[in-house]
Amino acid sequence: xxxxxxxMSGVVDLAAVKAAQEAKAKAxxxxxxxxxxxxxxxxxxxxxxxxxxxxxxxxxxxxxSAEVPVVIDFWAEWCEPCKQLSPLLERLTVEYNxxxxxxxxxxxxxxxxxxxxxxxxIPAVFAxxxxxxxxxxxxxxxxxxxxxTLDQLVAVAEQRFGLTGLTVDPDAEPGGAQSAPAAxxxxxxxxxxxxxxALDAGDLxxxxxxxxxxLSQDPVNSEAKLGLAxxxxxxxxxxxxxxxxxxxxxxxxxxxxxxxxxxxxxxVGGHVEDAFxxxxxxxxxxxxxxxxxxxxxxxxxxxxxxxxxxxxxxxRRALARALF
Numbered sequence: 418x419x420x421x422x423x424x425m426s427g428v429v430d431l432a433a434v435k436a437a438q439e440a441k442a443k444a445x446x447x448x449x450x451x452x453x454x455x456x457x458x459x460x461x462x463x464x465x466x467x468x469x470x471x472x473x474x475x476x477x478x479x480x481x482s483a484e485v486p487v488v489i490d491f492w493a494e495w496c497e498p499c500k501q502l503s504p505l506l507e508r509l510t511v512e513y514n515x516x517x518x519x520x521x522x523x524x525x526x527x528x529x530x531x532x533x534x535x536x537x538x539i540p541a542v543f544a545x546x547x548x549x550x551x552x553x554x555x556x557x558x559x560x561x562x563x564x565x566t567l568d569q570l571v572a573v574a575e576q577r578f579g580l581t582g583l584t585v586d587p588d589a590e591p592g593g594a595q596s597a598p599a600a601x602x603x604x605x606x607x608x609x610x611x612x613x614x615a616l617d618a619g620d621l622x623x624x625x626x627x628x629x630x631x632l633s634q635d636p637v638n639s640e641a642k643l644g645l646a647x648x649x650x651x652x653x654x655x656x657x658x659x660x661x662x663x664x665x666x667x668x669x670x671x672x673x674x675x676x677x678x679x680x681x682x683x684x685v686g687g688h689v690e691d692a693f694x695x696x697x698x699x700x701x702x703x704x705x706x707x708x709x710x711x712x713x714x715x716x717x718x719x720x721x722x723x724x725x726x727x728x729x730x731x732x733r734r735a736l737a738r739a740l741f
Contacts, residue, residue: 459585459586465510465515465519465583466519467520469520470523477520478520482546485517485574486544486545486580487517488506488567488570489520489534489542490502490522490542491539491540492524494523498556506519509563513567513571516581517574517582541555541556542555553570554566576725605635608627608631609627612624612641612644615627621651622652628645642720643720645720646717646720650721651685653681654685657682662675662678666678666695670702673710676695676711696714697736700712712740
């Protein structure tokens with residue numbers, strides 16, 4: 418079976434910024450607790466590859482995914498391709514030196530986990546980042562393909578969720594500390610945490626204000642910029658009638674406000690390319706202030722998706738062609 422790669426970006430998750438900040442907070446809390454308990458904070462290379470069963474899945478995978486991306490290798494003793502892939506994954510995990518963790522799951526002994534992940538055949542490789550599951554590939558894959566996928570996973574885990582991984586000490590005893598050393602709190606952590614709490618309470622206005630407060634002091638704070646863009650998107654679609662919004666957009670193809678409202682719904686529904694394409698077409702149909710209004714909203718949606726997403730790069734090029 419050919420490997421099935423997936424984009425790390427996926428669809429737009431309206432709770433992504435909250436998940437990212439919660440993951441960061443959990444990681445910091447875990448490091449602080451380890452420091453208070455006198456734990457050294459470093460893991461042995463042997464601790465980077467673990468066998469996981471249903472009983473330990475929440476502790477070993479879900480909880481630890483708040484500190485480090487966890488790659489899951491679904492395998493079985495009778496699976497011949499697994500005998501080639503699993504050792505390769507183990508070797509690469511050690512080479513990544515704490516930037517990811519490998520959890521090996523024997524499907525014969527853990528049928529429930531296999532069903533929960535929707536595994537159709539093995540080997541199958543998934544990842545869990547900040548509690549969110551991502552399919553990586555299924556079937557045999559070359560080392561180059563796997564490295565490319567893992568590089569992408571590590572980059573997204575760090576950029577979007579603030580997960581910098583574990584500290585590895587070759588001299589550490591296996592089974593020792595599982596948390597990195599405590600990191601000092603950032604100057605805006607309290608405000609960012611307030612934004613998360615506001616989102617939890619459904620207070621979108623409060624979340625927007627908290628993010629704006631960070632940006633007023635640190636205009637380039639990437640976490641606050643992403644959070645603000647997503648919170649404002651949630652504000653705009655809150656209470657909207659999707660059927661009415663789409664009818665108005667269909668009836669008024671040159672109305673920038675109707676198209677902007679529909680693009681917001683497109684993005685909320687995960688239809689990223691549709692949202693971008695709709696606004697780029699509207700840029701082509703409009704002039705003056707209307708065109709600028711659409712352009713600015715498109716730039717805001719770029720912030721929601723993230724500048725590292727290839728769909729954003731493609732849309733930026735299309736926007737440039739539409740404008741010039």
